Amino acid sequence: MKLFLWQYISTNNGWIASSLHVAHAAERGPWLAKQLRIWTRAYINDHECLPFNQYGRWNVSLLEDEDLAQEIHVHLQSIGKYVKAMDIVHFLDTSEMKARLKLKKTISLATAQQWMRIMDYRWTKNPQGQFVDGHEREDVVEYRQLVFLPFWKNMEPSMRSWTKNIEDARPVTGPGMSAPHIIVWHHDESTFYANDRRKIRWVHSGETAVPYAKGEGASLMVADFVSADYGWLRSPDGTREARVLFKAGKARQGYFTNEDILSQAKNAMDILEEHYPDDKHVLLFDNATTHQKRADDALSARKMPKFTPAVGNNWGVETNIIGADGKPTYGPDGKILKTKVQMRDGTFADGSPQTFYFPEGHAREGVFKGMAVTCGSGPLLRMAGYSSLQISHNLFFRP
Structure with a gap:
């Protein structure tokens, strides 16, 4: 209005021409020019009569209608996991919904995206929870129900519990002293x-594609112990820690095996004994196959040969060659080097030892007897009066 009056007074343009000139400068048309003339005449007649700016006061979101918001929620849930903002646009783009909401056309995609945020949807990666594979296996359920949970329940009276103020709420036992x-x-x-x-x-439309590395790249495994009481396992001054940084891969540090688990556990126990001697400590591990290992010479019939090896050959249990650093040694082909060790002796039912290799003084001394020799003639010789020690045959262990 001020510009309109200034234009009218300072130029030779007429009333209508001045209003059209100001409307054109505001990138508007004849409608605004007409409104300027109406508002200005009203102001000239009454200086208290000014148009009231309604900007931002009439725009009440349709989503404030709880019934409509609930209908949209139900519609999105019926679509499934992969919903999008355009589903709301299509949901409102029906004659029934437009008539009910008094809309001439459906909402825009931008509005639908704002509604998705209001309804607590976020454009992000699919959330992933705990792996469920194998959790209901019969042996897993049996161990959990009969071993782990009873063990945990027995520990609970001596474990710290916490109040809302992060204070130890465990009751004090004994004459003014707490048990460890x-x-x-x-x-x-x-x-x-x-x-x-x-x-x-969210990617800006002006961004261009940038090349990036293919695949996951080199990996770094971090293995550590953590507790609710002390956090990560380390000495109070931070000079010693149980954390292990491991570069997995046959061309790097190999793979995290049982030997690495034992080494890390030993280091952890040394730290606990030195710096936390007043507490009792329990180390919990995943029941992963890489955490388990049979003794190198453990009894097993799974790979025993049936017959005695030919002259010049022998059979033993293959085991990894461990270097001075305590790690498996790899050959030029990238495979772990192996060596053979004798399987340990078994035990007869009467407690006498049972060896699977020919004894000292035998023509094949130290050579594996073979399953046929070990199992075959034992019962017959026993019937003939030979002792278990003399026969040194029948197997009494599980494969």
Whole structure:
């Protein structure tokens, strides 16, 4: 209005021409020019009569209608996991919904995206929870119900429990003294990759594609112990820690095996004994196959040859060659080098030892007897009066 009056007074343009000139400068048309003339005449007649700016006061979101919001929620849930903002646009783009909401046309995609945020949807990666594979296997359920949970229940009276103020709420026992706490340390292994990156984000339309590395890249495994009482397992001054950084791969540090688990556990126990001697400690590990290992010379009939090896040959249990650093040794082909060790002796039912290799003084001294010799003639010789020690035959262990 001020510009309109200034234009009218300072130029030779007429009333209508001045209003059209100001409307054109505001990138508007004849409608605004007409409104300017109406508003200005009203102001000239009454200086208290000014148009009231309604900007931002009339726009009440349709989503504030709880019934409509609930209908949209139900519609999105019926679509399934992969919903999108355009589903709301299509939902409102029906004659029935437009008539009910008094809409001439459906909402825009931008509005639908705002509604998705209001309804607590986020454009992000699909959330992933705990792996469920194998959790209901019969042996897993049996161990959990009959071993782990009873063990945990027995520990609970001596474990710390916490109030809302993060204070130890465990009752004091004895004459003013608390019994030693049981601290549970959970073993955790996480693997990080060189090419880890965010995969979903808001991208500006002006951005161009940028080349990136193919695959996950080199990995770094971090193995550590953590507890609710002390956090990560380390000495109070931080000079010693149980954390292990491991570069997995046959061309790098090999693979995290039972030997690495034992070494890390030994280091953890040394730290606990030195710095936390007043507590009792329990180390919990995942029941992963890489955490388990049979003794190198453990009894097993699974790979025993049936017959005595030919002259010049022998049979033994293959085991990894361990280097001075305590790690398996790899050959030029990238495979772990192996050596053979004798299987340990078994035991007869009467407690006498049972060896699977020909004894000292025998023509084949130290050579594996073979399953046929070990199992075949034992019962017959026993009937003939030979002792178990003399026969040294029948197997009494499980494969």
